[in-house]
Amino acid sequence: MCLAIPTRVIALLPDGQAVVELGGVRKTISVELVDDLTVGDYVIVHVGYALTRLDPEEAEQTLALMREAGIDTAGVAG
Amino acid sequence: MKYVDDFRDGEIARGLAAAIAREVEPGRRYAFMEFCGGHTHAISRYGVTDLLPPAVRMIHGPGCPVCVLPIGRIDQAIQLALDEGVTVCSYGDTLRVPASEGLSMLRARARGADIRMIYSAADALALAQREPERQVVFFAIGFETTTPPTALVIRQAAKLGLKNFSVLCCHVLTPPAITAILDSPEVRDLGIVPLDGFIGPAHVSTVIGTRPYAGFAAEYRKPVVIAGFEPLDVMQAIRMLVRQVNEGRAEVENEFTRAVTEEGNLKAQALMAEVLELRSEFEWRGLGVLPNSALKIRERFADFDAEARFGLRYRPVPDHKSCDCGAILRGVKVPLDCKLFGTVCTPETPMGSCMVSSEGACAAHYTYGRFRDIPVTAA
């Protein structure tokens, strides 16, 4: 449920609007639910509204944790 | 696609699959419920099941707002459009849901009802502003994820003093549904459904944070791992749940740290509290009437409450007698156990809630997993 996607803010517009981008596709959304955004921030968008920021550092850490699982395997297998 | 493709990487998936297989204790079985349809969808669409050891069983939960929307609510929306001549707007997902008398919102449109598909709550408000001669009702559904935009447009409509805009509010809450499952006799007393933990909601949790799940860990002794909706997130969450079970822990852990914090989106929460309040009870398709499980529009904003404006009364409509959706939603049965599955109940002609949206347990199995039910011989 609750289809939402991570997008990058590429322009802030008046009236709580912003243009976000994913994979070269741009859409104007509302950012009224998230304060203090700047261009370049990543936000998670649901039904045309940014719900929250996406934290790039946390994303990298999560991916690193996932990759470690594979490295463990290699160690065991080798 | 940054932060999308990264979490769909097949090579990392293989590593995680090996890690899960390694960490599963011999002879032990693990049954986890993914509450959300988003997780169900990811598991089905990416074939996550094929990467899990046989000892891990995933139970598909009720977390799809379209699936749990009772027939009586859709009837209300259709009644507004057909009898009151109102323009009813809703998200694409709701338009196909079967209602009484063989109708759905799409079929009602074929009978002349003015029903519009919208992508965003803002579209409904814009329509009301653009066409002041029409009464526009936004048929608002969804969990906590979808609720803040609804609250926002109600507040905006009040600020604009719109006279032709109202909302049929059918927003529901996640924690009461999880409680209902944990309190069901099959899980609690009879032990028919072994439930070792939950994968907690992704985008709901961006709004409500991780705190509301603490009770499930503490009171019911069930581990909860909040996880993103990408397939790697699901696998990582399963690995974290397996570890909790192995170590005898029952905690709320957060796999989706890139988007979910402990407190959630406070601005969105404040907005919801300003505009909406708890309903004492609400009927869920498949789960029955649950106390304090949904939201209604506050008295202050009654002018924008379609139930008040049009004097709507709720009339419950039972599901088909043979429909096993309730049992499937609680993990007691799987889709194949249901007599109707794949015979009279298909995605084209859904009878029960689990077949209604592509995220329901039955629809996901029908659309993505039917081949698993039969042996397939390779060329």
Place this chain on the structure above:
Amino acid sequence: MKKTYIRPLDLRHGSVDLSHGGGGRAMVQLIGEVFGRAFDNEWLRRGDDGAVLPAPAPGERLVMATDAHVVSPLFFPGGDIGCLCVHGTINDVAVMGARPLYLAASFILEEGFPLAELARIVASMAAAAKAAGVPVVTGDTKVVERGKGDGIFITTTGLGALPAGRELSGANARPGDTVIVSGTLGDHGMAIMARRENLAFESEIRSDTAALHGLVAAALAAVPQTRVLRDPTRGGLAATLNEIAQQSGVGIVLDEAAIPVDPQVAAACEFLGLDPLNIANEGKLVAICPADAADALVAALRAHPLGARAARIGEVIADEHRFVQMKTAFGGRRMVDWLAGEQLPRIC
């Protein structure tokens, strides 16, 4: 006697009215000034009720296909209903293995439809027909009252010649065969959706609408033993492959990682919760051929400008249940089913 003066149609500001379909002088004028001028050829010039066409070469058979076109919006990135209705019917004839020869076109116009738009659509049709070398040899026009049509509906019918001995059919797929597509999937449907009210997003996605008979000819010249050709239009690749599996009584297993999808189409699908395999194409081929001819077929497709991104995407298997399955790039398996009902953007 005074010479009759007929005021020319106001193609800039005028609009269609009921008299344009009424059988009187206004209708004749519309046909002459808009359709006749654009499609001009020896058959239309005769002004008869039908076109007299030469018989096909000895041994050849005729292939006929028809297609009704309703599209909203009428003009979209990469094309419009005009070129689309020419390409669509040419492609239906071409994927039967036939050489498209002639088109017929019938128009249902709604009262009030701007003549400027009609002229633009007809010009686009004429240009597409000319580029394809397939003339529109006969046609018809009707006008319906305002509110009883959606601007313009166009039905095109195509006639083609099928060489002796050539048998292409969706019923011909055999276990062990290779499944090939001629390029990226979902471009047309997504280009349309990008322009729909409420869904509007900005992208460089363009419809892939194109006449495929040249590509088909190249493919069949290289691999005459090709068994199935289809153009995966409505319902996308998923619908086409399920049709073939049903007709042939086989299963199909796809390799997701090999299926070409434009990155912007993939991203738009994320926004709308859609699957590119369900989205319409108007300039793509699905081909099924024996495995030992697959390399030659892919090479022949890639050598043509319309097949530059051709790829082998799966194989045909024996499966009495006729399922289309896919090995996901993630490492699992799933079914690729028909679309259930109308394709609607999802929020959940």
